[in-house]
Amino acid sequence: MATDIKPVELKSVSASKLRLYLQCPRRYYYAYGEGIFQEESPSTRFGSYIHAVIEDYCKALVAAGVSRDMEKLYSAANSRKKEFPGIPETGDMSFFEADVFLNRFASKAINPETLYAVEKAFDIPFYDNEKVSLTGRIDRMDIISGKDISALHIIDYKTGKNELSEEELKADIQMKFYICAAFILYRKHHKNIRFTLAYLRDGNELSFETSRPEIFCGEIECLIRELASDNSYAKRPGPLCRHCPAIKLCKPELKNE
Template structure:
């Protein structure tokens, strides 16, 4: 079975590692269930900071009020177009998103010198003949790479260090532009409500064999997808899985 999109990406690898059956529903069958409000908020936050960085690159960054307007209008219009599963009410989610953005504008944005934003990169991995794609949130003028996360609770350092996402981005960056020394980091904004926004920065220092391990992981995932291996990994989070209803009644063929 060929890769359903013709390439592999971090989100595909993450989904397959979480549960191959979930991958089957999402990518092989292409089922698109309603997104939950946490994912939706993350998308709207990214839309707002993309606009901020784009305007900063062109020399006229928006102020706090203008950035909030970008977030609010993106949020409101997307609410009309998207099917969203609101586990937390819409108004609270909107307020939390605006609070994340305000924190970003006051405490993170001033120090950033953006060079590229939402940069899509792809490269063929010669060892396995597979195309790897990724979209990098931010590349700064010193070539540092940053990925922004919005979430409800703090990240552990093992979560940040064990994710292959940054290794993928660095691999794609080096393959596209040549190898450079650059920092890699996650900026994690987290809060359960708008009243108390917190922030973590995780600087990732890849191990010497990080790329080798990444290519092994990708090779393993692609081999399983090609082979039609889509078993279920039942876990305590199944009840939050967007395919939970489907999963119990249907087995991948």
């Protein structure tokens, strides 16, 4: 163990924390142990704006009991703009591009009767005898009601260009984390849970459904215990190192490209 590395106190875990730890334990240490985080990027700011507009729009639909209303969409978009002064009016990741994404999103009807929650925040005690909780925010949840089966449907909106394959989704830590959290919150009512990545850039969707969400909770628990017991935070040199805000402190041994 490096002499300058100290164990990071673990009180809560989120999907982003676990993803960062899986990518590189040392990068996790610099973020949550030393407070060295990635600065907000234009893509992050762009995504935050779109998520905020969709939240307001969906809540307005539910309040009005309607499935589509473009005026409510435009009102939500305009009222949120002032919160994001760094987004340009035109060009890449601009308000103009956001309008394209949002209009495509709003072209599909949303049933206000089955929309269960929007931007659902959670803080769930995970261990009975340890002060560790699962924290996060789920973009949207719907109730799927069928003749033979019903399910809780988690929808996660993505504004980026990268899209996961089916195999990548099955292994995705965010998917497992959100399904686990939803299972703990709603297991008395919903055992079947579907998770969908909704890509707003092109309208594509990718889904995974399980009737055994407790398996993911077991995986999450094992990973949390590994994280909690780690006191060395090993380096994992790779292509992502060049974009790490702590690269000068870490000094990873990188192969010449």
